[in-house]
Structures are given as structure tokens and as C-alpha cells.
Amino acid sequence: MTNILLLYLGICIMLAYFGWKKRGNTIEDFFTTKRQTGAIITFMTFSATLYSSFMLVGVPGFFYTHGIGSFAFIIFADILMGLLVYYTGRKFWEMSKEHNIITMTGFVEKRYRSRTAMIISLLISFAFLLPYISTQIIGLGIILSNALNVPVIVISIIVLIIIFLYSEMGGMRSVSWTDALQGTILVIVGLMLMCGIISYFGGIESFFMNVRNSNSELLSAPGPKGLFTMPMLFSFFLMIFLMPVTQPQLLMRFFLPKTKKALRTMLIAVPIYAILAIIPTIFIGFGAKLLDPNLVSGDMSFNTILQIFPDWIGALSIVGVVAASMSTADSQVLALASLVTRDLFKSKLRVARISILVILILVFILSINPPKLMVTLSILSFAGTLQLAPTLLGGLFWNRGTANGAIWSMITGIGTLITYQWFFTSPLGFHSAFWGFVVSTIVYILVSLRGKRMELLTTGGS
Amino acid sequence: MKKILLFLLGILAFLPFIPIKYNLSFFSIPPQLTIWVIIATLQFIGVMIFAYLTRGDWK
Numbered sequence: 001m002t003n004i005l006l007l008y009l010g011i012c013i014m015l016a017y018f019g020w021k022k023r024g025n026t027i028e029d030f031f032t033t034k035r036q037t038g039a040i041i042t043f044m045t046f047s048a049t050l051y052s053s054f055m056l057v058g059v060p061g062f063f064y065t066h067g068i069g070s071f072a073f074i075i076f077a078d079i080l081m082g083l084l085v086y087y088t089g090r091k092f093w094e095m096s097k098e099h100n101i102i103t104m105t106g107f108v109e110k111r112y113r114s115r116t117a118m119i120i121s122l123l124i125s126f127a128f129l130l131p132y133i134s135t136q137i138i139g140l141g142i143i144l145s146n147a148l149n150v151p152v153i154v155i156s157i158i159v160l161i162i163i164f165l166y167s168e169m170g171g172m173r174s175v176s177w178t179d180a181l182q183g184t185i186l187v188i189v190g191l192m193l194m195c196g197i198i199s200y201f202g203g204i205e206s207f208f209m210n211v212r213n214s215n216s217e218l219l220s221a222p223g224p225k226g227l228f229t230m231p232m233l234f235s236f237f238l239m240i241f242l243m244p245v246t247q248p249q250l251l252m253r254f255f256l257p258k259t260k261k262a263l264r265t266m267l268i269a270v271p272i273y274a275i276l277a278i279i280p281t282i283f284i285g286f287g288a289k290l291l292d293p294n295l296v297s298g299d300m301s302f303n304t305i306l307q308i309f310p311d312w313i314g315a316l317s318i319v320g321v322v323a324a325s326m327s328t329a330d331s332q333v334l335a336l337a338s339l340v341t342r343d344l345f346k347s348k349l350r351v352a353r354i355s356i357l358v359i360l361i362l363v364f365i366l367s368i369n370p371p372k373l374m375v376t377l378s379i380l381s382f383a384g385t386l387q388l389a390p391t392l393l394g395g396l397f398w399n400r401g402t403a404n405g406a407i408w409s410m411i412t413g414i415g416t417l418i419t420y421q422w423f424f425t426s427p428l429g430f431h432s433a434f435w436g437f438v439v440s441t442i443v444y445i446l447v448s449l450r451g452k453r454m455e456l457l458t459t460g461g462s
Numbered sequence: 463m464k465k466i467l468l469f470l471l472g473i474l475a476f477l478p479f480i481p482i483k484y485n486l487s488f489f490s491i492p493p494q495l496t497i498w499v500i501i502a503t504l505q506f507i508g509v510m511i512f513a514y515l516t517r518g519d520w521k
Contacts, residue, residue: 079505080505086512219495260521261520271510282495
């Protein structure tokens with residue numbers, strides 16, 4: 001186990017070193033590789049960033065606890081994401097090139113000519129992403145400490161140091177190269193486990209027969225606990241489908257490629273990758289249910305399923321979880337650092353490096369003794385950033401969208417999310433994020449219509 | 463052609479969330495999953511055709 005893990009970490013550091021050798025000295029180079037990334041690496045870094053350890057640990061846990069509904073909220077969103085890349089990715093890429101935009105909040109500031117709108121979008125990004133990174137590090141620490149018999153805190157420190165090293169050394173170049181490796185490991189591990197599980201239970205037919213005999217409610221929505229009603233599934237679909245626009249670390253990936261044509265690779269490859277990454281999670285979750293139907297938490301499905309595999313596959317699988325966590329966490333740290341450096345302080349490379357360190361220290365502090373609020377915020381990460389969608393999509397396509405519209409849209413969206421999450425029951429069975437999105441969209445339109453028309457940012461000759 | 467395809471994909475995006483009782487099953491895969499796999503396959507094919515139809519838009 002230790003050998004495989006060390007080999008993986010060694011390769012990550014080696015890739016970081018190559019990134020460091022090729023890096024330039026500008027902030028654009030550090031955060032976007034000066035738009036010199038090739039099509040395959042752009043697609044791989046996008047996919048690896050999209051699928052965190054949630055994919056190997058959280059989603060199987062959903063299957064284990066809530067059944068087949070988990071398939072719907074993730075697969076449809078990820079397949080149709082290609083369309084979002086076509087309609088938004090192209091425009092973001094063109095704007096980024098013409099106006100030298102390298103961050104999500106930079107786009108908000110330039111499009112709405114409003115520092116207030118930029119600061120609110122930055123605060124929302126921090127409030128919902130920082131806790132998410134911390135819980136990933138905690139989760140990773142727990143899995144590795146069980147496997148290696150090392151305290152969680154030591155694991156967390158080592159992982160954060162490695163992320164720090166390769167983020168600092170080569171910035172986005174190192175992060176995207178390591179992402180490519182990590183994304184590949186994630187898919188290989190998932191497929192390998194799926195094949196093993198199908199074979200262990202005597203084929204697909206026999207596998208599902210066993211699940212039906214174990215608990216037939218798992219095989220239909222809304223599942224044993226009634227979570228996945230159709231309104232709830234649609235809410236989850238919306239949160240995930242809009243992630244490439246609403247999460248800063250994913251939006252940044254649109255600024256990386258050398259040519260716009262590279263984004264076409266994403267339109268084709270993202271749905272293929274989604275299928276390869278998602279289908280194994282059905283077998284991991286249900287397989288764990290068949291092996292041990294009384295786990296304390298569905299998140300333990302991944303560890304449970306490993307008992308039917310030889311040690312070396314178990315070790316490789318744990319490396320897969322480490323890779324999935326690190327590929328998302330490093331991208332999120334880099335994205336948050338870019339927001340602080342470029343948009344908040346309008347500063348230079350040295351501040352970028354310091355801000356990475358400060359963010360990682362914050363992540364570490366939060367992960368040592370996570371406040372209850374932080375755990376809730378991390379669960380609501382996708383829901384919180386969804387409230388940025390009207391501001392970003394409106395800013396991209398609607399020339400009537402105004403700064404006031406954006407500001408009030410973000411504030412009311414988050415307000416509605418909080419209201420229905422903590423104080424009232426969300427109406428009609430939809431997730432509170434859905435109502436936040438509805439309210440923020442209506443407010444964006446109404447407030448904008450009362451204001452002066454603002455020109456859209458030009459995109460390459462238009 | 464592109465607009466028709468987008469319209470169909472739009473319908474396919476909402477279809478999985480309409481609560482209908484299905485009774486279609488292959489290889490003992492549960493009916494709900496079977497129909498979702500069929501819709502996902504159609505969506506996938508649709509996105510690939512869309513990528514083909516828009517191949518000239520990336521210059």
C-alpha cells in the first residue's frame with residue numbers, strides 16, 4: 001500500500017517539477033498557462049476537477065442508502081454538460097482572450113463594471129468552497145489513516161504539503177498535468193472495481209437479483225428513505241448541470257486551451273468520461289449493500305467493497321480516492337487563490353503564492369476541528385454556488401443584465417437557500433437550492449429591467 | 463437541424479424527472495434504471511450528433 005502511494009505521490013511531484021521548468025513569470029501563466037494548454041489536457045483537468053472523491057466515496061454511499069435514484073441526478077447532468085460547454089465555454093474563452101479575464105469574479109467585475117458584485121461573488125465562492133476542500137481533506141485523512149495506521153492529522157498535513165508543492169511550483173500547468181494523471185487513475189480504478197464486483201456476484205443479472213432480494217426499494221426512486229423524489233432529483237440535476245459555470249475552478253478550465261477547437265474535445269469527451277466514471281459507482285454502492293447491509297454510513301461502501309479484492313487492488317483503489325480528492329482540492333485552492341490575487345488585491349505573482357499558502361493553512365485549521373456550520377456549508381457547496389448562475393449566464397447572454405440585478409440576485413438567492421434550508425420546509429419537495437435559483441433568476445430579471453442597459457463584453461470581433 | 467436536435471435534447475433533459483411507472487427490464491436490470499439508461503443513451507447520441515453538426519462553429 002505504502003509503496004503504491006509513494007509511487008503515485010512521486011509521479012505527482014515529478015509532473016510538478018516539469019511544470020515548474022516550463023512556467024513563466026506572469027500571473028496569466030501561473031493561473032491559465034497563458035492559454036497554451038492542449039485539448040486532451042484541458043479535457044482531463046476539467047473532468048478530474050469535476051469528479052472529486054465524492055465520486056468514489058459519496059456517490060456509492062448514495063446508492064447504498066438511497067438506491068437507484070442516485071444514477072439519475074448525476075448521469076443526465078454530466079452527459080448534457082457538453083451542451084453547456086458549447087454555449088458558454090466558447091464565449092468565456094473568447095472573452096478571456098479579448099479582455100484578459102482569468103477568473104470567474106474577474107468576469108463579473110468586467111461585465112457589470114461593479115466591484116461590489118465581484119466581492120459578493122468572491123465571498124460566495126469562498127463560503128461554499130473552502131469548507132468543501134476541508135471536508136475532502138478530512139475524508140481523505142480518515143480513509144488513509146485506516147489503511148496506513150497513521151493519525152488523520154499527519155495525513156492531512158502531508159496531503160496539503162504535496163498540494164502546496166505542486167501548486168506553488170508550476171501553478172495551473174502542474175495542476176493540470178497532475179489532474180490528467182489523477183483523472184486517468186480515477187476511471188481505471190472505477191472500471192476495475194466494477195468488473196471485479198460483477199464477476200464476484202456472478203454477472204449483472206445475478207447482481208441485480210441479489211439487490212432486489214436484499215431490499216427491493218433500492219431499485220426504484222424515491223428509494224428506501226424517500227429522498228429521491230422527482231422534484232428533488234431535478235434540483236440535484238440543476239446543481240450539477242450548471243457546475244461548470246458556477247464553480248470557479250471549473251469555469252477557469254475554459255480559459256486554458258490554446259485554441260477554441262480544444263473545447264470541442266470537451267463537448268465530446270466529457271459525456272464519455274462521465275459514463276465511464278459514473279456506472280462503476282452503482283456496483284460499488286450496491287455491492288457494499290450486499291456484503292454488509294448494516295453500515296453506519298453509506299460513505300463506508302467504498303472501504304467495504306475492497307474486502308472482496310486482493311490487497312494490491314485495494315491499495316490501488318485507495319490511491320484512486322487520493323487522486324480524486326487531490327485533483328479537485330488543488331484546483332479549488334488555485335481557483336480561490338486566483339480570485340484573491342487577481343481580483344481582490346489586483347496583485348502580482350508573489351501574492352498568488354502567499355495566498356495559496358494562506359488558503360491551505362485555512363483549510364488545515366478548518367479540518368482539525370470543523371465547526372458544525374462548515375460541514376453544512378460543504379454539503380451545500382453545489383447549492384450555494386448555483387445562486388451565481390443567473391449573474392454569470394445573464395452576464396454572458398443578456399445585455400439588459402445590470403450590476404444591481406446581479407448584486408440583488410446573488411443576495412436573494414443565498415437568502416432563499418438559507419431560509420428554506422434552515423428555517424422553513426422547502427415547498428413542493430424541491431431542494432432549497434432550486435428555490436434559491438428561481439428567486440435569484442426572477443430578481444435578476446426584474447431589477448435589471450428597471451436599470452440602464454449595459455453592453456455585453458465583446459467576443460472576438462462581435 | 464441543430465434547433466430540432468436541441469429541442470429533442472431539451473425534452474430528454476426533463477423526461478427522466480417525470481414520474482411514470484415503467485415496466486421495462488433487460489437482464490434483470492430494474493425497470494427504473496433500464497428506462498434511465500435508455501434516456502441517457504439517447505442523450506449521449508444526441509450530444510454526439512450535436513458535436514458533429516456544430517463542427518464548423520469552433521474556428
